Amino acid sequence: MSFFSDMFGKKSQAHSALGIDVGSSSLKVVQLRKERGAVVLETYGELALGPYGGVEVGQATDLPADVIAKTLTDLLREANVTTKDCGVSIPSARSLLTFVTLPRRDSPEEQKTIIELEARKYIPVPVSEVQLDWFTLPPSTAAEEESATPPATVDVLLVAVHNNEIQLLNEVVRQSGLAATFFEIEIFSTIRSVVDEPVKPVMVIDVGAASTKAYVVERGVVVLSHSIPHGGQDVTRAVATSSGIDIAHAEHAKKEKGFSDGEGEARVTATETTFSIIFEEAKRVLFQFEHEHHRSVSVIVLTGGGGVTKGLGEYAQKFFSIETRVADPFAKTQAPAFIRPVLKEIGPEFSVAVGVALRKLEEFG
Ligand SMILES: Nc1ncnc2c1ncn2[C@@H]1O[C@H](COP(=O)(O)OP(=O)(O)OP(=O)(O)O)[C@@H](O)[C@H]1O
């Protein structure tokens, strides 16, 4: 957890925007302000949920709204957050992203009707129980794209979020005394903060606590997404078992050293084995994209708390043989130079919160 808002002095807070990321293992907040066209970082902070849910720091939780709200209230105070104007991310684990191919219609009204009717087939609960959204995707092959006649079908990304999840987040916001204008699936927040490639396909790998989200983004649009049921907590558990230490010590050792060598050989092997399982599954998603779309992924972006792991960028680069970079969402913000190295290091943890805050800022114009 970190906070440094005092270093910026107490400026006018008229248009500060708050981004909130309710992760399974920790809450993150980022407060931004626009000044003469530039985005200024006002404060940021993180608080682990584990201790509020009877598990160690870094492990995943599934907490009720009042406990999350209490933690968030503590975090807002500790991080000196000064605005109530926020947006909140929705965990991808609590949402359903489905890619479907449907008949194309010229009229947007007809297209909408088709999509809504078809959605019923793909969503495992009654449509009345979810909030439904969709995006039409760019043509999947270059040939289709160049063809003069539009294809007979259209690829659509259906996005469904259960009403219970929206209710939970609304409750968290209300009990924390905040005012949220939107909830956004975390993938879209991350894309805003860390994916800049205008055309080239990019694979984002968000290593969270319990799960890893791997998705391909092309021209700013998600074209394939997959959730892998392993994450940072599994690295910690593997380190604990292999080194014969408890979870708290393993978590500490992992954060301190990551892939770097030293006395703890067993730790490095355990870390590598867990990441190889995660990356093997991500590679399958990558191959699936390349097979279906006849284009190669040009860059891999590592994000999420697991993305902070020392030496992970180098390991991933070797594993995938594709250019790999570690997410640096704070690069989009202005901050004092002396804090830069810290922001660069912890950046991947805050990709979602920065992305949400950036969208909130856009609302102010
Ligand atoms: N410096 C670090 N080195 C290695 N792992 C780290 C480091 N910092 C955090 N992590 C790990 O990152 C994981 C948490 O990542 P993150 O904060 O992105 O998860 P989350 O958003 O709470 O979970 P999810 O996205 O799955 O809901 C934890 O397992 C934690 O141990």
Ligand SMILES: [Mg+2]
């Ligand atoms: Mg997360």
